Each structure stands twice: as structure tokens, then as C-alpha cells.
Amino acid sequence: LSIRKNDLNGVEGRSHDADVAKSGLLKMCKTCTSVKCVPQIQCPAHVRMGDHEKPQICDLPAGKFGYCCETGQNHTAPQNKARRATIPSFLPPDVLEEARKNFEHLMHGVVQMPVLRGHPDFTHGIVFQSTPKEDLHNFALSNSALELVIASQVFGKKEQVPVDDLITNNVPIQFSKTPLAQHCQTRPICLGRHHFRSMDGTCNNPLPQRSHWGAAGQPMERLLPPAYEDGIWTPRAHSSDGTALSSAREISSALFTDVHRPHPKYNQLIMQFGQLLAHDVSQSASVRLDENGGLVQCCSPGGKSILPPEKRHFACLPIPVSENDEFYSAFGVRCLNLVRLSLAPSADCQLGYGKQRSKVTHFLDASPIYGSNEASARDLRTFHGGRLHMFNDFGRDLLPLTSDKDACGSADPGNTCFKSGDGRTNQIISLITLQIVFAREHNRVADILAELNPTANDEWLYQETRRIVIAELQHITYNEYLPAIIGSQQMKRFRLMPHRQGYSTDYNVDVNPAITNEFSGAAFRMGHSSVDGKFRIHDEVINIPDVMFNPSRMRKREFYDDMLQTLYTQPMQQVDSSITQGLSRFLFRGHSPFGLDLAAINIQRGRDQGLRSYNDYLEVMGAPKLKHFGQLPKDIGEKLARVYRTPDDIDLWVGGLLEKAVEDGIVGITFAEIIADQFARFKHGDRYYYEYNDKVNPAAFRPAQLQEVRKATIGRLICDNADHLTLHSVPLAGFVLADYPGNRLISCDDSNLPTVDLNMWRA
Ligand code: HEM
Ligand SMILES: [Ca+2]
Numbered sequence: 103l104s105i106r107k108n109d110l111n112g113v114e115g116r117s118h119d120a121d122v123a124k125s126g127l128l129k130m131c132k133t134c135t136s137v138k139c140v141p142q143i144q145c146p147a148h149v150r151m152g153d154h155e156k157p158q159i160c161d162l163p164a165g166k167f168g169y170c171c172e173t174g175q176n177h178t179a180p181q182n183k184a185r186r187a188t189i190p191s192f193l194p195p196d197v198l199e200e201a202r203k204n205f206e207h208l209m210h211g212v213v214q215m216p217v218l219r220g221h222p223d224f225t226h227g228i229v230f231q232s233t234p235k236e237d238l239h240n241f242a243l244s245n246s247a248l249e250l251v252i253a254s255q256v257f258g259k260k261e262q263v264p265v266d267d268l269i270t271n272n273v274p275i276q277f278s279k280t281p282l283a284q285h286c287q288t289r290p291i292c293l294g295r296h297h298f299r300s301m302d303g304t305c306n307n308p309l310p311q312r313s314h315w316g317a318a319g320q321p322m323e324r325l326l327p328p329a330y331e332d333g334i335w336t337p338r339a340h341s342s343d344g345t346a347l348s349s350a351r352e353i354s355s356a357l358f359t360d361v362h363r364p365h366p367k368y369n370q371l372i373m374q375f376g377q378l379l380a381h382d383v384s385q386s387a388s389v390r391l392d393e394n395g396g397l398v399q400c401c402s403p404g405g406k407s408i409l410p411p412e413k414r415h416f417a418c419l420p421i422p423v424s425e426n427d428e429f430y431s432a433f434g435v436r437c438l439n440l441v442r443l444s445l446a447p448s449a450d451c452q453l454g455y456g457k458q459r460s461k462v463t464h465f466l467d468a469s470p471i472y473g474s475n476e477a478s479a480r481d482l483r484t485f486h487g488g489r490l491h492m493f494n495d496f497g498r499d500l501l502p503l504t505s506d507k508d509a510c511g512s513a514d515p516g517n518t519c520f521k522s523g524d525g526r527t528n529q530i531i532s533l534i535t536l537q538i539v540f541a542r543e544h545n546r547v548a549d550i551l552a553e554l555n556p557t558a559n560d561e562w563l564y565q566e567t568r569r570i571v572i573a574e575l576q577h578i579t580y581n582e583y584l585p586a587i588i589g590s591q592q593m594k595r596f597r598l599m600p601h602r603q604g605y606s607t608d609y610n611v612d613v614n615p616a617i618t619n620e621f622s623g624a625a626f627r628m629g630h631s632s633v634d635g636k637f638r639i640h641d642e643v644i645n646i647p648d649v650m651f652n653p654s655r656m657r658k659r660e661f662y663d664d665m666l667q668t669l670y671t672q673p674m675q676q677v678d679s680s681i682t683q684g685l686s687r688f689l690f691r692g693h694s695p696f697g698l699d700l701a702a703i704n705i706q707r708g709r710d711q712g713l714r715s716y717n718d719y720l721e722v723m724g725a726p727k728l729k730h731f732g733q734l735p736k737d738i739g740e741k742l743a744r745v746y747r748t749p750d751d752i753d754l755w756v757g758g759l760l761e762k763a764v765e766d767g768i769v770g771i772t773f774a775e776i777i778a779d780q781f782a783r784f785k786h787g788d789r790y791y792y793e794y795n796d797k798v799n800p801a802a803f804r805p806a807q808l809q810e811v812r813k814a815t816i817g818r819l820i821c822d823n824a825d826h827l828t829l830h831s832v833p834l835a836g837f838v839l840a841d842y843p844g845n846r847l848i849s850c851d852d853s854n855l856p857t858v859d860l861n862m863w864r865a
Contacts, residue, residue: 139170189261189273193253193280193453197260201253201282208252208416209245214409217397222697223439225511225651225690227397229526230388233478233506236461237395240387240444243319243459246285247445251456253282255334268333268455275453286451289314297800298565299572299790301472301479303463306789307611314449316464316615316787318474321446321457322384323616325779326722328455328712335445335456337419337709342750349422350705350753351438353745354686355429357756358701360635361680364673368586368768371669372837373632374532375583375816378540380629381470381524381533382575383784384622385462386443389417401437405430408437417442419710421702429687433696440703442710458711462524464617466579466784468572471540473523482523488548488563490541493520495657498825499542501527501534510651520653531649532637534656535665542823544571547860554864566863569801573792574814574858582816584781586837588774589767596782600812604805606785606793613787618780620719623711624754625776627704628769631759632674635682639664646684647691663829666820670833671840677768679738679760704755716757717750719772728752734760806862813856821850822857 139160160170217224257275258268267273277283290313292305299306303317314320329338341347391398400409400418408420421438423430430436446459462474471490473479482490482502492499504521510528519528522537548567552558558566580600585593593599597608637644639661655661675682681701691697717727728749731739738760746752754772761770769777785791789798792811796802803811816836820829831847833840834854840847848854 189263189267191274193257193275193277193282194260197253197257198280198282200260201249201256204252204256205245205249208248211391212413212415214391214399214413214415215403217399219508219511220514220692222690222692222694223399224397225692226439226698226703227388228508228511228651229529230386230461234395235477237390238393240461241390241393241395243446244387244389244444247447247456247459249285250277250282250447250453251335251445253277254453254455255332257453258333263333265331265333269327269330271452271454273453276451277453278451283451285447287314287320287447287449289449290317295800298569299465299467299801301463302475303465303467306465306615307787308789309611312611312614318461318463318469319446319459320464320616321448322386322460322622322711323614323618324712325618325620325776326714326718328619329714329718330455330712333455335712337442337712338715339709341747342715343747345747347709347751348745349424350702350709351421351423351427351430351699353705353753353756354699354701355427356745357741357760358679358681358686360683360686363676363678363680364634365632365676365768366673367839367842368674368837369670369833369839370532370634370637370672370674371666371816372583372586372768373629373634373674374536374669375578375837376587376626376629376632377530377533378470378536379466379579379583380622380626381526382462382466382468383464383780384460384617384626385524385526386622387459387461388441389415389444391415398441399439400441401439405433405435405437405439415441417444419706421699421706430696435696438699438702440706440710443707455712458619460617460622464615464784465788465790466572466576466781467788467790468523468540468568468575470522470524470527470537471544471571472568478523482521483564485560487552488558488560488565488567489545490548492541492545496659498659498662499538499545500656500662501538501541510653517652518654518657519651520656528651528653530646531653531655532665532669534653535662535669538662539666539819539823540571540575543574543819544568546822547571550860551863554860558865570811570858570860570863572790573803573811574819576792577811577814578816578819580781580785581812582835582837584777585767587768588778589764591764592767592774592778596778598778598781598785600793602812603809605795605802605808606791608786609789609791609794609798610786613783615783615787618776618783619711619713620754620776621780623708623713624704624758625769625773626780627755628677628759628773630685630700630704631677631679631681632768633682633685634672634675635684637665637668638672639668645688646682647688647697650690651692660825660827663825663827666824667829670820670836673839677759677763677770705753708753708755713754715750716752716754716772719754719757719776723772723775725771804862810858810860810862813858815855817848818855818857821855824850826850 263273277286290304292313296305305313307315330336339347390396398415398417400414400420402409419440419442421440423436425431443458445456448457462469484491491502493502501520501522504519510517510519520534527534527537544567547570548563551563551567580598635646685700688697689700721727731743758770758773764771764774767774817832820832831849833845834848835845838845
């Protein structure tokens, strides 16, 4: 993960110094003054420099670059094992042989009962769903990554490599000269200058060595080295005092209650927009039983017990449930299924820890609308007038219907489900609603462009429209959504606020746009606490589990308009220690009397993804670590002390949620920083970001076009794409409750709700 000097060489292999001088993107400091030179992975973007300026690079041994890191800390676990004098610099044949044997043993697999359609575990599997062709590809890639990880594990154990060296990628062994090289990823070759951004996110960074940065299928990044017990892939299971960590379910039920605490300012639309964003930038994949995407089950039927080790698949990470559990005990459930995330082979082909794979483009590029590869993008297009397929339901455009019988995982025949660029669209009906808004926006814009440019062909209309819709999405995100979530101070520190005029010059060729494990595994899952367990539509109260993977209501004529109004009228729930039972007890219940616990899943997932404890992240931000629970407010400290032995054990998702919100934001400071860091990557590391000029962005907007894009608001987007059967107005500030001081409901024709004038796109 650290930058190698060669990575900085230009296309024609110019010298490193010339490159730095030419781009002006890096400040060179051979040795850091007053701060420490550490590998990039040990210095998260948000602590690199006080004012989040360009990174200062410095020399590390073995020809690598590091960053001058302001915290001056080495963010790794304390080194508790004596360092071995020498570690071989090659992979001995016996390691290769043993690794091969171990791998084959794992692949031999276990015989298990199939997971039945309609069961909550089946539905959970759909969250990671792919097409059959992708399943095959995923299985192969996941296994390739596994072979590399097993070889790393065998080597680490045999040679007694200190865990610290493994988690900081400090073992300079290349797989490229071994038979394992076939499992390493190759970088995409980018020919010419791509005018429009690619569908799969490849070829964004102009340096050929970085053509894969941010592309679909690439591994997630990390802010801190992983907390794997063996330094490679074994999840954290022990307290820092050596005893076993409490079960994720025990923590969930002790700490997360379901209390109605409506937010005084923000509505459910901001929650729903957040989930759409989450799906745009991250979709992990779970390990599968076979190449047909078969699901792994780690519990005995009915969740009565955890399967014994000899019957358990290697990717099992089930959540134990106590026999006295306040909820599940009534059903005799002692085990909640959880399957580990699959890994991606990394492009550096080096021995090291497992890296989780994300299936969607990491960039904020409307991938839920368009897909994350050429094939799914083509499947969604009509190839006429640049338009996307829609299902016309008696005059109203809904998303196209899918023929994939597993899309909803339902056992009910005739359950109609929808298709989009993302397999999770049917997860909840309010998400489908927002996906329809964006798909309609695409066709609305395409139609206007076609009228303005009568000779334009389908391809140009599609790509140009996609460029505009992505720009609108980015503008709404950075202008309306993000300031509400992380507050104005973080927006400023990370240079995230859109300009009012002119182009932004914030592109930085060295910023890796990849999603971080901390963001996808913890910080952005803050959204789960903001969900209200009920939608109130006129007199009807809908419990959210009833509209998960069950979109039949969408066919009711007024439902779409009504749902949008509910979203902007109903307050979102505060982001805190409350999470609706619709998610923490009844997630994906279908017809079952109980469902899954998303809070427990989030905690266990954090351990699966190797997230370090909350305390380590406090330290990264320059805050003192918690030494004892008494430092926290009494009620929180007491609850935590019941499930954690020491503050060093607190899971990141838990610690982050318990913080009080930053002054003018929705989340606490730790999540605000992690989210800010992530959106700084999406902005500063995306060449196609809408505010860049043509020196950076091959598809730059003309100044007048950019000014128009800056008029995009979530309110206008909804007005322009509503059915106008029951919806005729929106709140002026779309994510804010209409009755909040300073805000009001305004009619869709009100001139205070600006319109993006597409006349600027007349050829
Ligand atoms: C509306 C109801 C929602 C439901 C039913 C839901 C459900 C889920 C489920 C089942 C997962 C996968 C859990 C796992 O196995 O690790 C997940 C992941 C996630 N959710 Fe939600 N979620 C909802 C809303 C939200 C919101 C509002 C946000 C953010 C604002 C959000 C952010 C995320 C993120 C970042 C992930 C990780 C994605 C990945 O990397 O795979 N979710 N959610
Ligand atoms: Ca994306």
C-alpha cells in the first residue's frame, strides 16, 4: 500500500523528480521536520497535515515513500513479540506446498443443508447478490485471493513473522516469481484518453500504474492496519487482556435499545439518500459455497446451535446467542448466521493480509443507476435516444421488472421485483423510490438533450446524460447532504464544499479513491441508527420489515408520490444508541417470527473486516485514548463495562455511535472524520469529479454548464420526477423538515427552487 518510487514515474518513465516538479502535486521533503515519516497506510488522510494540504512525502527504507505524518505516531499494535533476526526474502517451496494443501482442504468443503428461499439468511445473501456470470467470476477471484492469504498465513507462522510486520505490509515478499503469481490481479491497460468515465471505474487515475484505483472489484483500503490476530485474516476474538470478546449479539442487546428519538431538523429523505450513496460506493461480497453462488450456513436448522467445527465452512463467523437472550430465547435461537466477506487479490502481488473486495465502482458515480460493468450497463439501456429501460405501469415509469427469481429472495410466487444497476435495490421500498427518481431523471435529461441536439446519436446522448446525472448526484452530495452529516468544520478542513463559481483545483493524483474498511464497515453504517421502523402514509402505518424485498405497493398508483412525501415529512431518527427493532430483531423476517439483528451483524462485520478498536481511532485523531469507562457519561460507561473488559476492546461502530453529534452535524467526531476522509478521497481522487476543468477532467463541463449543474438540489430532482398526483411541493431545503425554522414547503413551480437549464448543452 505504500507508494513505491516507480509508481510516481510518468507514462514514458520520466524520473521521479521531474514528475513531482511537473505535476506540482506533491511536496518533497526528504526527511520530515518535527513530524514522523511513516508508510502511507499508517497516516490517514485526515491527520496528514493540519490543514489537509497536499501530502508531504518522505523517504523510507527500501526505496519507498512515506508521508510526513502529523500525529507522529506509529499507528500499529504494540509490538509484543521479539523480532526475528532474519526473515527469508523469498517464499520457500515447503510453504508453497503446505499452502496448496491447506487450500485444497478448505475447498474440499463441507456438506450442508441448502439455505431456503424466503428465509432471512437467504435474503441476507441477496444483499451481496450478483448475476450468475458474476457469481462464477466472484468465486474464482475469491479463491485466488484466498490462496494468497493462506500462503501468507503459512509463511507468517513458519517464519514467526511479527504480527506488526504483517499488518503493515512490511514483509517484502513478492508472489510474482512463484506459481501463485497467476492469482494476482493485472492492471487494466488504458489506451488513449477516455472522454467519459468508464462503467467499471478503470482508467480514472492518469498514471498507468494506478489504472485500477477505484475500479469495481478492487480491494478496500484501510485507514489503520488491520486487527487480525494472526496478522493475516483471523478475526479479532480476544480482549486486550486475553479473554474472549463478548458476542456481537450480547453487545447489541445490551447497548442498542429502540427508542423513538426523532431528529429535530432532518427528515427520512436524508436517511434514504445516504443508503443510496452507500450502495454507490461500496458493496462487499460474501464467500460462497460454490461457483453457482450457493450460500454458506453456519448454524444448525432454526439457528438452534452453531455447527460443530468439522461441519463448519471455513468462512463461517456465526454470532453466538445467549440462552437468556431478551428476544431470541423465545424462539430457541442460539446462533445467527454470518459468513465472512470475500477477498480480492491485490495488484501489488505481495505477501500480506487479506483485503476485502468491493464489487461496485468506489467512485461516487451513480453506479446504482448505471451498473458497475459494461454488461449490466448495457442491460439497462434501450439504445434509443440515450434512454434507460423503464417499466411503464399505466402511464407511470417505474424501474424495469427483473426476470431473476432470486432478486427478492421471496418464497411468494408472483412477487414482482425491480432491476437497476445495483442488486440491493429491492431491499426496502423507499430505496426503490429514490432509484426511480434518478432513473427518471436520466430519461428526462436524455429527452431534452435529444430535442436540443436532433442529430446526436444514442451513445452520445446516453453518456452525456450520465455525465450530467452523476454531476447532479455529486453536487447534491457535497452541497446538501454532506454538510448536514459531518458539519461545516469538517467540510472546511477537508476542502469538501463545492465552489460557488469557477473550477476546483483540488484534484490530487496521489489520492487513492478507494473505499476504506472503516467507512464501509463502521462509520457509514451510522445510517442504520437513523432509520425509523415505520413509514406513515396517510392512515397506514407500514412496518419496514414488511416492505423489504417486497415492493408490491409500488404498483399502487399514488404510492410513489406518497412515499416521497413521507420521506421528506417524517423526521429521521437521531444517530445514537437507538436502532429500530425493524433492523435489530426483524431484519428480513419475511414470514418468519423473527429476523436478523443488523446491529450485531455490523459489530461482527467490523471484526471480520479487521477493524481496530474505537480507542485506536481516537488516537489517530489526536484525542487521548479512553483509559477507563468512568471517563464516559455514567449510563454509557456502565453499559459498556458490562460487555467490554477494557475500553481497548470497544468495537468501532459501537464507540462511534455513542459519541454525541458534532455541533452542526448528525454524527460524532470520529465518524465525521472517517466520512470526511472518504468523501475527500472521492473528490480529490476522482479525475472526473464535476468541478474540475479540462486539464484534469477529460469530460469537463464548460463554465456555463458547471454553473447550471450547481443549481441542482434534491428538492428540484424530486419535483422534476414526481407523478404530481399527490406531490406538488417540497421543502425548500430538501433534507430539512419543512416546519424547521427558516425552512418551508414550496410549490414545485416556485422560482425559488432553481432549475438546471439544459439549454447550455445545445451543441
Ligand atoms: C433502510 C434500511 C436499511 C437496511 C435494511 C440496511 C441493511 C443492510 C444490510 C443487510 C447490510 C449488509 C450487512 C452485512 O452483512 O455486513 C448493510 C450494509 C451497509 N449499509 Fe445498510 N441498510 C439500511 C440503511 C442504510 C443507510 C441509511 C446507510 C447509510 C446512510 C447504510 C449504510 C450501509 C453501509 C455503508 C453498508 C456496507 C456496505 C458494504 O460495504 O457491503 N445502510 N445494510
Ligand atoms: Ca460507484
